[in-house]
């Protein structure tokens with residue numbers, strides 16, 4: 001009997017270019033996304049070896065990490081960032097790679113850009129020199145982050161030597177309660193399995209609660225699978241996936257579309273396919289989450305308190321907790337909703353799509369940002385920015401006192417001017433709360449977009465389930 | 473890539489878990505377009521105060537460890553971003569080996585591609601080595617990739633596992649791209665759709 005295959009098994013098997021015993025398999029790469037930070041040394045390597053880009057038509061670049069989100073018509077204030085962007089421009093030109101530069105409406109965070117342009121499609125292999133490439137797994141594509149040497153490898157050969165990962169199934173059954181978003185689903189999962197819980201595995205997310213998510217929500221979940229240590233995250237494509245892609249610029253057209261959909265329908269894991277591990281989560285147990293520490297697994301539900309040392313599972317975690325209390329300036333047993341914030345950041349490839357902005361605007365409508373908080377909204381792409389302006393969301397934010405910026409990574413990693421000051425505390429919709437991630441000495445608490453908007457207005461974390469919404 | 477066979481050097485203990493690539497090399501140093509010169513920025517925020525002065529009690533600033541070439545670390549070392557600047561900065565600073573109970577995936581790949589050997593040992597063994605390094609700074613440790621052994625030449629000898637192919641590449645200093653291009657015909661065939669049937673059969 002032929003064993004039943006998982007979605008990952010199918011993606012893997014259909015991309016093997018070459019296999020020999022004792023060696024990693026050579027996988028074909030369908031789509032290679034490129035940005036300014038992890039590519040200069042890769043192009044330089046090509047040049048030194050006299051190589052070319054094998055498939056420029058499968059390679060797409062945009063700028064996102066180091067660019068400013070204000071006054072983009074002026075020259076960059078940071079000459080080193082300017083040089084990096086210039087270098088990408090020159091490289092794309094020299095090697096014939098399409099670049100969606102700052103003057104393009106398509107420009108945005110690379111993981112927002114790919115799906116939005118319909119470049120990301122089910123059944124593909126997708127790589128990018130960026131760990132959050134896992135985002136694209138929401139379409140049933142095998143998508144993972146690579147380093148600069150691997151970027152060079154893919155540019156030169158359109159393939160990558162890879163070892164097969166294990167299959168981990170995470171089922172989220174039931175219905176998400178009111179006020180619980182995709183962000184809370186993934187924070188809840190990481191809280192449960194830990195930052196190493198997915199190491200060596202590709203996670204497939206399934207179950208009624210995942211099925212019910214929009215494509216935006218599914219991208220949020222897959223985006224943070226890397227924070228659970230996984231190689232990639234996956235969600236089987238379905239009608240929602242096809243509806244999302246239907247008229248996107250790079251989506252297949254006419255008959256090709258029909259053929260593509262027919263192929264995509266064969267991708268989902270077969271009933272009875274074997275997973276190496278399965279984790280089951282009941283959606284009803286989830287609440288809005290807030291991270292309290294310096295690792296995405298250090299989170300609590302909004303109704304809870306910062307854990308005590310006694311809650312640590314071992315000595316290593318005790319030491320990590322102690323360090324995190326100190327760095328974050330929080331006390332064991334402190335109620336998380338008693339923590340005041342100084343900044344709020346709504347943005348990043350985790351949570352800067354139109355649906356995220358709608359959810360945050362719904363909270364912000366008719367309210368004012370607290371006098372103690374500086375808050376900003378950074379759309380994931382210029383296209384989303386325009387759409388949010390057309391839908392009146394931008395006005396809601398501006399009226400409430402949020403800054404409204406141009407698209408980019410911004411304070412998710414603070415490579416540009418958007419930086420937390422020493423000791424400043426931020427409610428952030430991004431994906432990493434590491435020490436110094438948003439600025440040296442900065443304190444990051446990861447939350448969903450509605451929770452960030454509510455915290456910006458209240459001046460401290462609040463339970464968005466009790467929010468007073470001003471409907472239009 | 474420089475081949476790696478055997479290395480003898482002293483170790484420095486940095487036994488925190490989840491040391492992420494943002495700590496190894498903070499983002500403000502990622503804007504450069506070169507591969508070299510990152511060593512001085514290694515663990516920048518842990519090594520320096522905001523005014524640029526040294527943080528005296530950070531272990532890498534302890535002169536007794538200034539010659540260390542083996543880093544001992546806690547669980548999940550190298551988690552976070554895919555920045556290859558992390559192994560570049562470790563190598564540039566003079567580290568040849570990192571020993572930890574577990575490494576993050578992308579960092580693991582990046583390190584081997586640059587000739588930085590990562591050795592996975594049980595937590596208890598890493599702890600033991602860290603204690604030794606703390607009580608006797610400068611004590612030599614040998615990491616042998618041919619036999620896959622870590623030893624202090626006295627009471628401590630452990631074998632470690634490393635993927636055979638990676639080991640082979642590191643021992644011979646092989647260039648990945650060169651290896652792959654030996655399969656040029658297979659890549660072209662795949663692209664020409666010779667594997668179309670296989671692709672359809674696979675799903």
Ligand code: SF4
Nearest residue numbers: 132348349409412413
């Ligand atoms: S938004 Fe943040 S996580 Fe996403 S690609 Fe940019 S820097 Fe990376």
